[in-house]
Amino acid sequence: xxxxxxxxxxxxxxxxxxxxxxxxxxxxxxxxxxxxxxxxxxxxxxxxxxxxxxxxxxxxxxxxxxxxxxxxxxxxxxxxxxxxxxxxxxxxxxxxxxxxxxxxxxxxxxxxxxxxxxxxxxxxxxxxxxxxxxxxxxxxxxxxxxxxxxxxxxxxxxxxxxxxxxxx
Amino acid sequence: xxxxxxxxxxxxxxxxxxxxxxxxxxxxxxxxxxxxxxxxxxxxxxxxxxxxxxxxxxxxxxxxxxxxxxxxxxxxxxxxxxxxxxxxxxxxxxxxxxxxxxxxxxxxxxxxxxxxxxxxxxxxxxxxxxxxxxxxxxxxxxxxxxxxxxxxxxxxxxxxxxxxxxxxxxxxxxxxxxxxxxxxxxxxxxxxxxxxxxxxxxxxxxxxxxxxxxxxxxxxxxxxxxxxxxxxxxxxxxxxxxxxxxxxxxxxxxxxxxxxxxxxxxxxxxxxxxxxxxxxxxxxxxxxxxxxxxxxxxxxxxxxxxxxxxxxxxxxxxxxxxxxxxxxxxxxxxxxxxxxxxxxxxxxxxxxxxxxxxxxxxxxxxxxxxxxxxxxxxxxxxxxxxxxxxxxxxxxxxxxxxxxxxxxxxxxxxxxxxxxxxxxxxxxxxxxxxxxxxxxxxxxxxxxxxxxxxxxxxxxxxxxxxxxxxxxxxxxxxxxxxxxxxxxxxxxxxxxxxxxxxxxxxxxxxxxxxxxxxxxxxxxxxxxxxxxxxxxxxxxxxxxxxxxxxxxxxx
Ligand code: FES
Ligand code: FES
Numbered sequence: 001x002x003x004x005x006x007x008x009x010x011x012x013x014x015x016x017x018x019x020x021x022x023x024x025x026x027x028x029x030x031x032x033x034x035x036x037x038x039x040x041x042x043x044x045x046x047x048x049x050x051x052x053x054x055x056x057x058x059x060x061x062x063x064x065x066x067x068x069x070x071x072x073x074x075x076x077x078x079x080x081x082x083x084x085x086x087x088x089x090x091x092x093x094x095x096x097x098x099x100x101x102x103x104x105x106x107x108x109x110x111x112x113x114x115x116x117x118x119x120x121x122x123x124x125x126x127x128x129x130x131x132x133x134x135x136x137x138x139x140x141x142x143x144x145x146x147x148x149x150x151x152x153x154x155x156x157x158x159x160x161x162x163x164x165x166x167x168x
Numbered sequence: 169x170x171x172x173x174x175x176x177x178x179x180x181x182x183x184x185x186x187x188x189x190x191x192x193x194x195x196x197x198x199x200x201x202x203x204x205x206x207x208x209x210x211x212x213x214x215x216x217x218x219x220x221x222x223x224x225x226x227x228x229x230x231x232x233x234x235x236x237x238x239x240x241x242x243x244x245x246x247x248x249x250x251x252x253x254x255x256x257x258x259x260x261x262x263x264x265x266x267x268x269x270x271x272x273x274x275x276x277x278x279x280x281x282x283x284x285x286x287x288x289x290x291x292x293x294x295x296x297x298x299x300x301x302x303x304x305x306x307x308x309x310x311x312x313x314x315x316x317x318x319x320x321x322x323x324x325x326x327x328x329x330x331x332x333x334x335x336x337x338x339x340x341x342x343x344x345x346x347x348x349x350x351x352x353x354x355x356x357x358x359x360x361x362x363x364x365x366x367x368x369x370x371x372x373x374x375x376x377x378x379x380x381x382x383x384x385x386x387x388x389x390x391x392x393x394x395x396x397x398x399x400x401x402x403x404x405x406x407x408x409x410x411x412x413x414x415x416x417x418x419x420x421x422x423x424x425x426x427x428x429x430x431x432x433x434x435x436x437x438x439x440x441x442x443x444x445x446x447x448x449x450x451x452x453x454x455x456x457x458x459x460x461x462x463x464x465x466x467x468x469x470x471x472x473x474x475x476x477x478x479x480x481x482x483x484x485x486x487x488x489x490x491x492x493x494x495x496x497x498x499x500x501x502x503x504x505x506x507x508x509x510x511x512x513x514x515x516x517x518x519x520x521x522x523x524x525x526x527x528x529x530x531x532x533x534x535x536x537x538x539x540x541x542x543x544x545x546x547x548x549x550x551x552x553x554x555x556x557x558x559x560x561x562x563x564x565x566x567x568x569x570x571x572x573x574x575x576x577x578x579x580x581x582x583x584x585x586x587x588x589x590x591x592x593x594x595x596x597x598x599x600x601x602x603x604x605x606x607x608x609x610x611x612x613x614x615x616x617x618x619x620x621x622x623x624x625x626x627x628x629x630x631x632x633x634x635x636x637x638x639x640x641x642x643x644x645x646x647x648x649x650x651x652x653x654x655x656x657x658x659x660x661x662x663x664x665x666x667x668x669x670x671x672x673x674x675x676x677x678x679x680x681x682x683x684x685x686x687x688x689x690x691x692x693x694x695x696x697x698x699x700x701x702x703x704x705x706x707x708x709x710x711x712x713x714x715x716x717x718x719x720x721x722x723x
Pocket of ligand 2: 104105135
């Protein structure tokens with residue numbers, strides 16, 4: 001099968017890969033460039049464990065054609081921290097015990113990041129809505145919602161919103 | 169946060185411990201939040217091949233013919249694996265602890281026994297190529313009558329699901345088709361009860377639905393070994409299972425795992441490892457076998473369905489005097505762990521309540537359904553659901569508050585359980601009191617003052633006469649020749665059960681408030697069917713107790 005070259009930015013670095021026609025972004029990330037942080041849970045858009053950001057918008061990588069990412073920016077959980085400095089969402093997930101097996105965590109974090117990037121002080125309902133496409137079978141959603149609320153508070157929604165983390 | 173009530177568990181915990189009871193961060197948390205935790209599928213291999221299985225569309229059918237010629241020629245296909253390629257194509261999971269007979273093939277050889285049973289595997293360059301090739305396999309089936317209901321399966325003339333167990337029931341100790349519990353005489357107690365409540369409870373199978381589906385990757389390693397990355401919840405158990413099916417010494421298999429993307433019991437059956445390894449052995453390349461979501465939901469082993477019939481005799485004052493339970497565990501087509509689930513079920517009956525007459529039977533039954541397996545308290549959860557719903561119904565029947573009703577019937581320290589073990593460190597009363605308090609559920613003072621440490625023992629510690637045969641065995645219809653005569657009055661009351669407040673409660677038997685008690689001393693303990701009458705004096709531990717339950721050799 002003919003392969004198509006695709007260039008995109010992954011967590012701020014340039015990547016170039018050859019993809020099969022119809023190949024999804026999840027496969028390209030995991031098997032093509034070796035970023036294993038997005039997971040396979042269903043391959044049909046129902047579980048959210050493959051959630052990544054494409055140009056800042058949360059997308060299900062399993063349903064995203066890799067070719068459509070050419071020239072765009074893809075962000076995954078691997079790029080969330082700034083070197084050893086954790087993103088406030090990561091710290092909050094740790095403090096609130098918002099993960100058990102951890103398989104949903106990358107996707108949850110990315111869905112939450114997309115929310116906080118566009119809404120620095122979301123309501124509980126808005127948080128629940130933002131992760132409504134992400135299934136967690138272990139932890140339960142309360143600790144996860146608490147963590148996201150806490151991360152928003154610590155980043156200082158409102159006047160302090162730009163403080164707390166360098167590359168949001 | 170955890171709360172330890174030292175007044176109840178004063179001997180149970182050393183206060184000098186500085187980890188237990190303290191909140192501690194998970195050691196894997198940093199990996200989870202940074203996306204760096206490595207699950208089985210997060211390992212890259214050059215030349216990775218993908219394995220997919222052909223599954224039966226029929227719940228029960230004989231395999232007449234299988235034609236793989238076209239599939240073998242399909243693009244990207246490296247190998248077709250048939251039943252004949254499996255070195256030891258018969259296993260039962262618990263054979264590793266000598267429990268049960270081998271009853272399940274890795275790939276179906278002569279017939280299929282449930283919809284979705286693997287018949288053959290295709291190893292190909294990509295998942296898509298493997299799926300394409302599967303469509304080219306031609307299988308001819310002779311469909312057979314199937315049975316999907318546990319009670320239907322036990323009837324004579326029912327289709328034989330699994331020839332290893334021709335009566336469709338697991339055989340305990342290689343001769344008993346069920347687990348049995350007898351304590352006292354329920355029929356006699358039913359005759360004396362003020363009310364009888366009889367109900368049927370049915371649980372459906374439940375899929376664990378982990379976010380990570382079952383899977384594994386096996387790859388040739390140096391020294392003629394194979395490295396296996398797996399999601400298994402039971403690493404060495406899976407290693408042993410794979411070694412047995414593939415007939416290799418276990419030191420040729422290097423299992424890496426322990427990082428599980430949600431298991432809940434659904435990743436103990438070694439569903440994928442043996443085929444991944446076999447694929448790697450036959451192709452000399454790394455092989456990945458991962459269930460897709462549809463396979464996980466439909467054919468990944470679920471919590472099995474259970475059916476429980478519960479019949480209770482209860483007195484007007486709230487004392488339960490007899491409980492009879494008949495339970496059926498739907499194992500599906502193969503044993504897996506259901507035989508053990510049924511053992512747990514019978515060990516849990518009659519629930520945490522002191523009931524002087526108990527009669528229970530539990531069957532592990534084969535049907536043409538997906539094989540069931542472990543799931544979070546399996547064996548207990550279903551029967552507990554049944555018993556606790558029953559408790560509510562009983563409370564309603566006698567007009568009692570359901571919380572108080574449980575407190576009244578709860579085990580207390582020194583009581584004899586139906587399993588002929590003395591209850592100690594009981595805490596149900598306290599749990600119910602705390603639950604009521606937290607839920608602002610009013611319970612009367614009298615019940616708030618009761619506790620597990622007083623009011624038990626005495627006549628409540630007596631093992632009642634239980635019908636047995638000369639060999640000390642129990643069984644329906646067997647003459648009770650070795651049973652001592654029962655206390656004379658035909659209207660014999662059960663031991664006094666209405667506890668009085670702690671302050672006024674001595675350990676000695678209390679006169680019952682509502683009924684005459686027999687003026688006879690407690691009858692001598694009859695020969696117990698399975699366990700010593702005074703287990704406290706002869707504690708059993710570890711392998712001994714294990715083997716007595718399973719009927720296995722002592723090791
Ligand atoms: S794997 Fe993409 S939504 Fe489930
Ligand atoms: S932590 Fe296991 S699925 Fe969310």
